[in-house]
Amino acid sequence: MAEPGELTPQDFLPLPLPVFHMLLALSEGERHGYGLKREILRRTDGKLNLGSGALYGSISRMMEQGLIEESDERPDFHLDDERRRYYRITALGRRVVQAEAVRLQQLVRLAENTLGLPELA
Amino acid sequence: MVDLSRVYRVFLRLYPARFREEFEAPLVRQFADEYREAFTRTSRIAFLLRALADLAMTLPAEIARELRQDLRYAARVYRRRALVTGLALTALALAIGATTGVFSVVNALLVRSLPFRQPERIVQVQTPPVPPLAGRSQFYGWRDSSPYTADTAAYYPTEMNLGLAGQSVRLSIAETSANFFTLLGSEPVFGRGFTAGEDIAGHDGVAVIAHSVWQQYFGEDPRALGATIHLNGAPLTVIGVAPPALDFPGKTAVWTPTIFNYQRLPKQGVFFGDTIARLKPGVSLTQARAMFEAQARRLNPDSFTRQGSPYPSLIPLQERLAGTVRQASFVLLGVVAFVLLVACANVAHLLLSRVAERRRELMIRGALGASRARLVQQLITESTLLTLASGAAGLGIAHWAARLAAMAQPAKLASQGYTILDSRVLVFTVGVALLTGIVFGVLPALLIGRLQPAMDPLRSQSGSHGSGASRMRAALVVLQAAFTLVLLAGSIIMSRSFLHLLRTDLGYRTANVVTLNVSLAGTRWEADHTMRQYYKDALQRLRSIPGVDSAAAIQFMPLIEQFGMGSNFKLDSGHQSSLASTIAVTPDYFRTMRTGLIEGREFTAADQATSERVVIVNEEFARRVGAGFHLVGRKISSEWPPNAKAVTIVGVVRTAKAHGPSAADFPQIFFPTEQLVPGFVTFVARVRGDVEPYLSICRDVVQQVDRQVPVYDVKTLDQRLSDNLARPRFYTTAVLFFGGLALLLALLGIYGVASYSIAQRTHEIGVRIAVGASAPGVRLMLLRQSLLPMLFGLAAGIVAAIALGKYLQHLIDSAQPIDAQTCAAAAALLAAFAAVAVWGATRRVTRVDPMSALRAE
Numbered sequence: 001m002a003e004p005g006e007l008t009p010q011d012f013l014p015l016p017l018p019v020f021h022m023l024l025a026l027s028e029g030e031r032h033g034y035g036l037k038r039e040i041l042r043r044t045d046g047k048l049n050l051g052s053g054a055l056y057g058s059i060s061r062m063m064e065q066g067l068i069e070e071s072d073e074r075p076d077f078h079l080d081d082e083r084r085r086y087y088r089i090t091a092l093g094r095r096v097v098q099a100e101a102v103r104l105q106q107l108v109r110l111a112e113n114t115l116g117l118p119e120l121a
Numbered sequence: 122m123v124d125l126s127r128v129y130r131v132f133l134r135l136y137p138a139r140f141r142e143e144f145e146a147p148l149v150r151q152f153a154d155e156y157r158e159a160f161t162r163t164s165r166i167a168f169l170l171r172a173l174a175d176l177a178m179t180l181p182a183e184i185a186r187e188l189r190q191d192l193r194y195a196a197r198v199y200r201r202r203a204l205v206t207g208l209a210l211t212a213l214a215l216a217i218g219a220t221t222g223v224f225s226v227v228n229a230l231l232v233r234s235l236p237f238r239q240p241e242r243i244v245q246v247q248t249p250p251v252p253p254l255a256g257r258s259q260f261y262g263w264r265d266s267s268p269y270t271a272d273t274a275a276y277y278p279t280e281m282n283l284g285l286a287g288q289s290v291r292l293s294i295a296e297t298s299a300n301f302f303t304l305l306g307s308e309p310v311f312g313r314g315f316t317a318g319e320d321i322a323g324h325d326g327v328a329v330i331a332h333s334v335w336q337q338y339f340g341e342d343p344r345a346l347g348a349t350i351h352l353n354g355a356p357l358t359v360i361g362v363a364p365p366a367l368d369f370p371g372k373t374a375v376w377t378p379t380i381f382n383y384q385r386l387p388k389q390g391v392f393f394g395d396t397i398a399r400l401k402p403g404v405s406l407t408q409a410r411a412m413f414e415a416q417a418r419r420l421n422p423d424s425f426t427r428q429g430s431p432y433p434s435l436i437p438l439q440e441r442l443a444g445t446v447r448q449a450s451f452v453l454l455g456v457v458a459f460v461l462l463v464a465c466a467n468v469a470h471l472l473l474s475r476v477a478e479r480r481r482e483l484m485i486r487g488a489l490g491a492s493r494a495r496l497v498q499q500l501i502t503e504s505t506l507l508t509l510a511s512g513a514a515g516l517g518i519a520h521w522a523a524r525l526a527a528m529a530q531p532a533k534l535a536s537q538g539y540t541i542l543d544s545r546v547l548v549f550t551v552g553v554a555l556l557t558g559i560v561f562g563v564l565p566a567l568l569i570g571r572l573q574p575a576m577d578p579l580r581s582q583s584g585s586h587g588s589g590a591s592r593m594r595a596a597l598v599v600l601q602a603a604f605t606l607v608l609l610a611g612s613i614i615m616s617r618s619f620l621h622l623l624r625t626d627l628g629y630r631t632a633n634v635v636t637l638n639v640s641l642a643g644t645r646w647e648a649d650h651t652m653r654q655y656y657k658d659a660l661q662r663l664r665s666i667p668g669v670d671s672a673a674a675i676q677f678m679p680l681i682e683q684f685g686m687g688s689n690f691k692l693d694s695g696h697q698s699s700l701a702s703t704i705a706v707t708p709d710y711f712r713t714m715r716t717g718l719i720e721g722r723e724f725t726a727a728d729q730a731t732s733e734r735v736v737i738v739n740e741e742f743a744r745r746v747g748a749g750f751h752l753v754g755r756k757i758s759s760e761w762p763p764n765a766k767a768v769t770i771v772g773v774v775r776t777a778k779a780h781g782p783s784a785a786d787f788p789q790i791f792f793p794t795e796q797l798v799p800g801f802v803t804f805v806a807r808v809r810g811d812v813e814p815y816l817s818i819c820r821d822v823v824q825q826v827d828r829q830v831p832v833y834d835v836k837t838l839d840q841r842l843s844d845n846l847a848r849p850r851f852y853t854t855a856v857l858f859f860g861g862l863a864l865l866l867a868l869l870g871i872y873g874v875a876s877y878s879i880a881q882r883t884h885e886i887g888v889r890i891a892v893g894a895s896a897p898g899v900r901l902m903l904l905r906q907s908l909l910p911m912l913f914g915l916a917a918g919i920v921a922a923i924a925l926g927k928y929l930q931h932l933i934d935s936a937q938p939i940d941a942q943t944c945a946a947a948a949a950l951l952a953a954f955a956a957v958a959v960w961g962a963t964r965r966v967t968r969v970d971p972m973s974a975l976r977a978e
């Protein structure tokens with residue numbers, strides 16, 4: 001297990017895109033794995049479709065790194081009544097996703113200043 | 122749908138244990154959810170394909186991740202127990218290394234292909250009904266009438282003086298039939314091979330030289346083709362250069378198509394010819410053998426019953442070339458496999474105690490839902506890490522072992538070099554390492570799992586006594602004791618046989634003797650009177666070297682492998698001897714060799730060509746002829762040639778072991794060189810003080826007689842004896858070493874098990890002492906309990922040793938089978954050592970404080 005205390009948010013950057021989306025989605029509230037996948041699918045207009053192995057592989061790694069943690073196991077009334085394991089973002093995870101957003105923002109600014117990007121529609 | 126989920130679940134088994142344990146349920150559920158949500162046929166297929174792709178993409182990453190974690194953990198565990206781990210690693214490295222080393226010999230001799238076309242189709246014809254000696258047309262006539270062969274060729278390996286570019290050297294030569302290279306499918310790389318009629322007298326003035334000869338003596342000059350070389354003085358034209366890999370039949374430097382023309386190349390000594398054949402396409406070896414034997418029975422029925430020549434048969438060339446090394450290597454492979462098993466048992470001990478240490482951790486995890494798969498995965502990683510590391514270290518040992526083997530028993534052909542740098546050898550090593558890791562890492566874990574399915578926390582307090590683990594341990598002790606006993610008994614037999622060889626009285630003293638060879642066939646000295654002159658001159662020069670006590674010459678020198686000559690002899694009393702070898706020697710030979718004279722005299726300068734014909738016989742001859750030992754003055758005559766004159770016996774000498782200490786005594790009759798002039802001799806010179814400096818002095822002196830006569834094979838007699846004993850010494854050392862290693866490992870194992878079980882039973886021991894048992898009494902009880910499983914092992918080992926003992930004969934010819942007495946000695950040795958080890962382990966009983974044990978209650 002990595003000791004999260006020794007790492008600063010900067011050490012995690014740049015985040016892989018799926019991880020960024022997962023952290024972003026979790027920062028709005030707890031979700032189970034499948035919920036997470038569906039949320040990301042919705043947010044990216046179906047462009048980022050995480051396979052189950054990739055999804056849980058990332059979840060496992062993020063838990064190891066201390067970015068997220070399990071909250072509890074409870075049924076999801078929207079899907080069915082089966083019990084599912086929910087995940088929530090940790091304080092470290094929140095700082096990391098923020099740091100990544102800042103990094104991306106700086107990157108976009110740099111591009112704007114250099115290229116003069118057209119206004120987004 | 123249900124079925125698809127089940128299929129998916131099977132695929133999920135490919136994920137590493139921790140990941141599966143954690144996420145199997147959500148993965149399966151999500152699979153079901155997504156499948157349900159895909160409504161159309163196309164979207165379902167797309168989903169299934171995506172799921173497969175997802176598996177393929179994520180599996181390697183997850184496996185690598187958990188492997189890394191497991192490895193880190195294993196390394197930490199091993200570092201914590203550095204000593205125990207180091208011992209296990211060393212033992213395994215030795216065992217895997219030795220196994221690999223022996224396998225590299227087997228691989229080189231029996232697995233790696235010979236450098237010929239379809240080498241597996243080439244056979245050696247043993248005792249052919251029509252040997253090459255029968256003549257060219259008979260030989261080819263037989264070949265053409267044989268329905269089982271595509272082609273048959275003859276060859277005769279020998280040594281000759283090769284004269285080229287003003288030099289004269291002694292090299293290995295093969296006289297062959299013209300189709301030799303064609304049959305092998307290995308034509309010269311430069312120039313040409315022999316054409317069909319070139320083995321007919323008058324057409325056979327040609328030679329093919331080895332690639333190494335071309336390099337060394339011609340500097341790879343293309344003008345070598347057409348150059349003239351001399352073999353024993355006979356001029357031949359070089360027509361081709363053999364491929365670099367070709368040196369069949371053995372270190373051959375020159376091939377000539379002269380086998381059917383005995384007179385073509387001057388030679389001396391005994392002429393034989395060997396026969397090889399290529400099986401006809403579609404004919405199996407078994408079929409060919411049957412046809413050959415039927416043919417041999419028809420053409421030469423005597424050959425099946427004749428003494429002294431092998432049974433007519435077809436033998437795969439590779440098997441024939443491997444010769445006795447084949448069986449010896451298999452026996453040695455068995456020996457090292459036993460050592461490997463003993464070493465593996467130790468690794469299993471180590472892992473078992475790891476499992477036991479982690480019992481509580483595992484039980485807690487088990488309570489939290491952790492699977493046994495996790496433990497097994499971790500154990501596999503731990504044990505294969507250990508065995509792979511040992512395998513890597515073992516390669517160094519294997520390299521060294523292969524070099525030792527090459528020194529003791531070199532392969533016949535250059536292409537059969539023993540090397541570990543061969544893909545098969547490396548695959549073998551990795552395979553052995555992985556297999557031992559998995560078998561001895563997983564087996565204990567699985568067995569424990571089966572024996573205590575509940576991992577009952579209540580039982581954990583009672584220690585592992587009587588549990589599955591301890592039964593497993595006992596089984597390992599039995600295994601170790603059994604294998605070790607076999608190896609120990611083998612070591613005893615081997616040492617005894619080898620010591621016997623060392624103590625054997627050779628009938629001559631090997632210390633302080635220089636030996637050197639010359640051959641006068643084809644030189645300007647070839648006539649009888651000039652050969653006498655050469656020998657006289659050379660001996661005079663040798664004797665005049667300060668420090669040389671005496672010098673002499675002999676035709677067939679002891680400890681040099683060569684074909685001798687022999688005949689049956691009849692004593693004047695009518696007593697008949699069996700075959701006796703005839704050997705020419707100069708005066709002073711027996712004095713120089715320190716061979717005792719039993720009766721009569723040595724030859725002297727007075728025994729001239731024209732004086733009375735005299736012989737000296739050895740003790741073995743006197744014994745076999747059965748007419749008492751007072752033979753001086755008696756006359757004997759040989760049966761062949763029929764009208765040979767009778768000769769007078771002037772002396773009887775002690776029997777000399779001509780072929781080394783393991784050879785049987787053989788009757789010998791010595792003639793003076795003046796009366797029976799040999800074409801080649803070995804000079805022997807006994808010197809004072811350090812013998813080494815005399816090697817070059819003696820060589821130079823003899824070389825001065827004639828620069829064109831090569832003086833070769835200059836060695837001390839001690840060196841020849843050492844060469845003769847190289848093979849038994851190597852095998853004895855090997856078996857002894859492995860026996861000792863197995864003993865050490867077994868003791869470590871037994872000690873480890875005993876001290877572990879005592880540590881587990883500290884509480885029980887404390888209670889026993891508290892209620893009045895004495896410490897020595899408890900120690901005796903523990904000793905008894907620890908040695909009991911070993912006794913079963915010893916019993917099993919004795920049975921195995923007696924069954925397997927006869928195979929040691931492949932290592933030392935004179936080795937006796939393992940008998941009950943030897944087994945008893947080995948068992949007593951092992952039991953005594955084990956008792957000492959266990960007694961040492963029970964020392965901690967005296968430190969057990971009964972009060973603290975009771976307080977813990």
